[in-house]
Amino acid sequence: MRAALFQMTSGVDPTANAAAIVEMVARAKAEGADMLFTPEMAGCLDRDRARAGATLRCEADDIVLAAVREAAARVGIWVHIGSLPLKDERADGRWANRSFLIDDNGAIRARYDKIHLFDVDLATGESWRESSVYGPGDQVVAADTPWGRMGFSICYDMRFPDLYRALTNAGATILLAPAAFTVPTGKAHWHVLLRARAIEAGCFVIATAQAGDHADGRTTYGHSLVVDPWGDVLLDMGDVAGLAFANLDLSRIADVRARVPAIANRRTIPAQVTLG
Template sequence: MVSRIALAQMCSGIDPDANARVIRDCVDEAAAQGADIIFTPEMTGLLDRDRSRAATHIRIEQDDPVLQEAQRSAARQKIWVAIGSLALKAVDDENKWVNRSFLIDPLGNIVARYDKIHLFDVDLETGEKWRESAAYQGGSKAIVAPVGQATLGLSICYDLRFPTLYTALTDAGADILSIPAAFTVPTGKAHWEILLRARAIEAGVFVVAAAQSGAHQDGRATYGHSMVIDPWGDVLLEMGTETGVGLCDIDLNDVAKIRSRVPAITNRRTFAFPKDPL
């Protein structure tokens, strides 16, 4: 079965209303070009490392204007919308936010949510320091959801470096993995493509990775290079650094074909872990 997917490569800023308008325009363009689903990057609605300023825009899920616009746009255009993630207030901790993905159906209904499990706490050689856990509450549950004849496994950005999550997703039936991101330029140059291809190859799945790209209003720079990768590890779409909508046709029958050649999922085995050192 052939499906047309769209990716929105964005340079999200500090104004959620402006980002919502970008989402609306991207959904309209994707629908006009016959896409069945559009994927957006991590932090679609707000990218602002000034947390005091960001706090003035972050809402609970029900009040988020970007999510509302995505739902309206999905219903208007009768298209699936996979929002890479939004920063939202945590319900159970007033001092924390969540980094949450959404899958929205062509009626505008939210059919799946995923909170980013692995939080980006690193010190880079460039001097960049990131402490996502200082503001965000990590998720604790892997999520898959049906999209037509496919099963979509949800993840976000730094999750990419933790293959056990993708083992869980593909064991649960995922044949497409969504990996939206806002990768830094240094880590993107070093690891983005190779990690995405590894996730596709190890399980024989399609990988769809919509990314943030360019110089943002908050002063950071992101890597871009949104990609679609097939189950053999071949890159079907690579968007470079320009923002906009990219399109790619995928044949879901390729999943079964590749898995018959290299049955990695079938050959998976459970095993005992090494004992702790004495």
Template sequence: MTRIALYQMTSGIDPAANAQDIAAAIAAAAAGGAEMLFTPEMSNLVDRDRGRAAASVHDEEHDPVLAAARAGAAAYGIWVHLGSIALRGADGKFANRAFVIDSSGDIRARYDKLHLFDVDLPTGESWRESSAYTAGEAAVVVSTPIGAMGLSICYDLRFADLYRALSTAGATVLTVPAAFTRPTGEAHWHILLRARAIEAGAFLIAAAQTGEHADGRATYGHSLVIDPWGDVLLDMGDAAGIGFADIDLNRVADVRSRVPVIAHRRAIPAVQVIA
């Protein structure tokens, strides 16, 4: 068995305070015997006031949460998947970027969110992520102590072709750090995550934001670890804190031998549309 830890956060508008929280979470994860810690989307800052947020968004070199994650990983000898942080991009917009950091504090992989959340919800909530963020341009699989890890972020979850591409490229673990709204979380979070795990025959690790944030936003929580058969190994509910899960890495081969969907995949031929 391999132990992992998830940090379910209620990120605020102050990156320095969030950095302290993540440093403490890394220490707690290491003390609990985890080989890797997973944090949510927007671990450095949750602030829908984009004018105010702009003063707290930095480049990679100066972001305090990324620095804390790298220092903590090196100090405690633990890998960290920093679910994502807002960073300044080259085009004047922000990047929503995930990092995989090894136990020496070195960055092993970066991933920029491919699909941006532009929606109007029945509750009256409206989100236009593309007005402030630039979408990524590449899917990423990175080798880690718990296997080949395919990276994604939040709204990516709704695009099954991304996870097909990641598992076809060798991913045996899929990550979906998130800051799901409560209405969409209640409706779709568990269903979609279990479906992605089953379709890929892979572990699914989803660290999430939760609770009432300082900017007035409310997020769903329920950080999950799901095995390749679709069984939920960990559901953290709506409380912030650290959760642990023990995963059997041999489970991937076992499930894929029973239901060999990856081996059976075919290129989809042209669709015939018949009136």
């Protein structure tokens, strides 16, 4: 499998972000990619809720999703949209942070809403309340592709290994982890978390990231990664936006799992803990 990763510096205008992705769909296909991967919040990255609310749409009306589906069908390539912010999708009024798997005919093969939401108050005074804007998903999602079963996650999800256990129990061999990581947490945890997810699962991990200084004032870490089942980093895109490629030798999955049969050796852990 030849994977193309589009490391973005998404702005606040969905139309401009859609045009950038469509351009990369064509470039990825022209350079022999089987599938293009984008980061979390590929369609709009905007912490100003009022401004974002004026441009966001529901899934059926989202201009980014429609443009990417049309482009994928036109050139004949699969696309994973790391996520799009969508409104009017939930009864509680909060928005959805949703991934899409699009096939080479432009059909949506799978959707995943981010389960784990980042809520924290830092000693610096910085505060993040993702749950005040977005509602959590409640479904673990894996989907079949010509290159194997892909398991879905988004950004903060990568800190919760139970999700990946569920995905690999369901037969996933390629784990997707699109993100928009902050710089401090990226420097501290990005590489080690993603390598750990690959090693413990005996899977490839494809983690496409936002990078650089964004129009809404935030800065993201970048370093889109492809990690093989042994934990080796096949691609690290650094901190500059752009398109890059990685070739995945899918036979590595069976080879690594035979050498370290962690999945085969798993046991069900009792929920009750005995205190000694």
